[in-house]
Amino acid sequence: MCDYSLHLAASRPAELAEIIEIKEFSGTRTRGFASPSDPGTAVCLRPGTEIAFEENAYLQGLLCRWPIRDRLARFRLVDLDMLEFANGRIVHVTNLAVGQRATVLQLPVSSTKKPAAAPAATEPASLRT
Numbered sequence: 001m002c003d004y005s006l007h008l009a010a011s012r013p014a015e016l017a018e019i020i021e022i023k024e025f026s027g028t029r030t031r032g033f034a035s036p037s038d039p040g041t042a043v044c045l046r047p048g049t050e051i052a053f054e055e056n057a058y059l060q061g062l063l064c065r066w067p068i069r070d071r072l073a074r075f076r077l078v079d080l081d082m083l084e085f086a087n088g089r090i091v092h093v094t095n096l097a098v099g100q101r102a103t104v105l106q107l108p109v110s111s112t113k114k115p116a117a118a119p120a121a122t123e124p125a126s127l128r129t
Helices: none
Strands: 011-012 020-023 031-035 040-045 050-053 058-060 066-067 071-075 081-085 089-090 101-106
Touching: 020 040
Parallel strands: 011 040
Antiparallel strands: 020 031, 020 101, 031 040, 050 071, 050 101, 058 066, 071 081, 081 089
C-alpha cells in the first residue's frame, strides 16, 4: 500500500494481527494506513492482505461520509492502492475517512519462500537393470 504518493513518508510492512488506522500523511495529499502508536510511518499492505475494520468502513466525501456497509476487505493493487470489500465494492485507500481502525487478519504468502522439494521417487529393484 505504499504507492508513489507516499514516497516522502517513512514506511514499513504490515504485521499479522496489527491494528492500523487511516491517516493523512503530512507533506502529501493522500491517506494511507499507519500504526496508532507511530502515526508518522506508513504501514504498507501487500496485495492479498486481508483486514477487518472495527466498524463498517466509510468513504470521505466533500461534506459527509459515505458508508461502504462492510468491514472485511482485501488489499489489491490495480492502478492505485485499492481495497476490495466482501460485498464486492472496490475503493481507493486514499478515499477512506481518516481515523478508521482495522486489524490485519491475514498476510499473503511470501513469494520469496521456495516450496519444499518433493521426495525423489525410487523405482522398485525389479525394474532396475
